[in-house]
């Protein structure tokens with residue numbers, strides 16, 4: 270009996286020691302994993318801060334010598350107009366492509382008045398029509414030019430947030446045709462020359478709508494997600510030729526597309542946003558996990574970091590927040606339309 274007691278006591282002690290070893294190992298293992306995770310997140314956050322606030326981008330001049338050109342689509346208004354003004358100020362000649370000729374001519378006059386030596390070519394075309402003849406005219410216009418920079422800026426969103434099932438057919442087709450086909454066809458015209466010269470910069474306007482699924486802007490959101498992947502794939506294909514490709518992520522900016530007039534910390538003017546995009550070429554800003562991509566504007570960059578690194582782009586909270594926001598924008602837009610009808 271005494272022997273059995275002894276044996277049982279030893280067994281219990283042994284198990285307790287054994288348990289405490291495995292528990293210690295488990296706690297240690299979890300501690301190492303947790304520590305490594307915190308360290309990685311901390312380093313990523315530091316990289317984001319450095320990219321947004323400290324490190325400079327590549328200079329525009331490194332993409333083409335004096336006398337070379339920049340082609341900007343959707344150049345007559347908003348961000349495209351700012352890209353044209355700031356790139357011309359940096360000493361590049363510009364090709365301005367957009368829908369409304371009178372606005373292109375007015376912009377051309379404005380650039381000439383500020384930079385008298387800049388050469389300017391304009392082409393009015395409607396990307397929604399996706400006409401071969403328009404793309405042939407564009408090809409003919411640029412074929413003898415050293416296009417060093419392409420800004421794929423032209424884009425269309427829904428006129429107001431709308432449930433997918435109620436989206437008018439023509440709005441759906443225009444968004445895909447302009448945002449996707451237009452961008453692809455212009456890029457195809459420009460890239461052979463860049464490949465031959467072994468240099469160039471291609472920037473394409475993405476959106477937070479392409480980063481995060483956006484209910485009630487489903488078609489626009491899908492078109493920008495398409496551009497996100499297409500541009501990243503292109504970036505990898507063209508890197509060996511010395512060409513820099515960057516998808517630019519942006520949250521809201523004051524413009525006729527956003528219908529927001531008053532700037533704020535989270536909603537910059539096109540001038541401020543384009544300035545930060547052009548000063549951070551080659552940096553990822555707030556998008557550390559997306560190659561060939563940048564979220565350059567500081568407050569947008571911090572939001573992108575929070576969404577991608579902390580919450581996750583498919584988080585149900587983000588999706589729900591986004592849906593509620595667009596449902597309420599739609600309600601306000603419908604009430605405004607009703608008021609205007611009764612005026």
Ligand SMILES: NC(=O)c1ccc[n+]([C@@H]2O[C@H](COP(=O)([O-])OP(=O)(O)OC[C@H]3O[C@@H](n4cnc5c(N)ncnc54)[C@H](OP(=O)(O)O)[C@@H]3O)[C@@H](O)[C@H]2O)c1
Pocket residue numbers: 342343344345346347348349366367368369370372394395396397398422423424425426447474475476477519520521522523524525526527
């Ligand atoms: N504003 C924002 O909050 C925001 C946020 C994220 C991303 N983005 C992206 O940034 C880009 C520019 O947006 P934005 O706010 O500057 O827009 P915007 O102020 O409405 O300007 C759009 C420009 O594109 C041209 N355009 C529109 N439809 C066209 C068509 N069918 N054919 C040819 N040109 C056409 C317009 O020409 P006309 O002047 O002749 O109409 C105008 O020059 C878009 O790709 C947009 O998706 C904007």
